[in-house]
Amino acid sequence: MDEKNLNLTLKIWRQAGPTSVGSFQDFKVSVSEDSSILEMIDDLNNELEGDGKEPVTFESDCREGICGTCGLVINGQPHGPIPKIATCQLHMRNFKNGDTIWIEPFRAKAFPIIKDLMVDRSGFDRIMESGGYVSVNTGGVPDANEIPISKDVAAEAFDAAACIGCGACVAACKNASAMLFVSAKVSQFSLLPQGQPERYDRVQKMVMKMDEMGFGSCTNTYACEAECPKGISIKNIARMNRDYIKARATSENLEV
């Protein structure tokens, strides 16, 4: 087997707990080009555990770019330097022998660090609970195409629904704004007939919760779109702005 190994220096953020002071720890590793970055940290952790040392805490689940659990900031970019992939899909062949790689957790007030590279993203869950659903009791299975939806609209809604809730948009934004995530979750419903009854209530509640959770506001740098593993478009943010202002101006609900 002709396997090329890379010798790398890793600078990994270590922090014992939410309130501890963290710092970067250096590691020298030799890793196969075919390894993913998470597999590299797995190997490192095996070694650390073998030596009786504390392994590096990070999150992952599916390891195929669909669950949104993994999220590391690699050399200053969430999910690393390659566009439209998640951290788990980043392979070491994208680095060069001798490289130094900085691995940091997402940094945002709304995403407090739990340990090392693991952050608490439950702020996203609170936003979803505030309105990211359609309140229809499930009944019998509806007939296919009972509600006609044009292909273009269905595709746009699907593109918005492709958001995996990873939080890279927040991590990339200099303001730690969650606008791309929230706008994707608003748009996936507001584009479709099923989302219409709650359209204007939903956007107000979700934006209010987003502000409450301590995310920053959008300054249209579009860093989120550039770093999003699913290529969610900033057009969703424009749509949410439109819906929000319309809702604020016209909705009868004085509570939100």
Add this chain to the structure above:
Amino acid sequence: MGWLGRTINSSIGKKFIMAFTGISLILFLLFHLAGNLTLYAGKDAFNAYVATLDTVKPIVRIVEVGLALVFLFHIFNGIKLWIENKKARPVNYAVNGSSKNSTFYSRTMIHSGSIILIFLILHLTTFWATFNFTGHPVDGSHEYFDIIIYFFQKWWYALIYFIAMILLGFHLNHGFQSAFQTFGWNHNKYFPMIQKIGSIYAIVVAVGFGSLPVYFYLSSVLGGN
């Protein structure tokens, strides 16, 4: 807080104020630039233009009050947003990757804005105050063209003016299209066009205003007027 207060204080509400006031200022700058360019047509043309404005002074005063409010809202909200956004990201990354995912102009709105603010204060205490009240700093006359020459002959004044106008161009290069995005006017067909128009507008404003101090300073140094 009532619904209106909550709207204005929401993240999107504050952005709307930025965009609305920003677009108002963009429109104002067009008129201001058109007037200033009469400076190139010489002393009589410029003085005649200012004299024409004088004949509609009450309207000018009303516009000035509106403009002052627009500026105050824009500046107050801009600084407030900047502080809030800093707090949302209390710890920075060790490696700053922002150049790989966003433009320089978009990341420096507060810096370009702050320089414009300093310029604005200087601008009001010199040109605006002398034109409207105190007259020519030397003899108190209201020879508007001569007042312009007086200030632009000072190298430091011309330099600050010039730098501020370049930064205004930076501010507008991002701000123009950003305001459309904030309003929700992002459409596949039109948005690329809006981005181009914004860049052209930014260049026109920066070159239009910025060339004046250069021209008048150089012509004073080289001896001609």
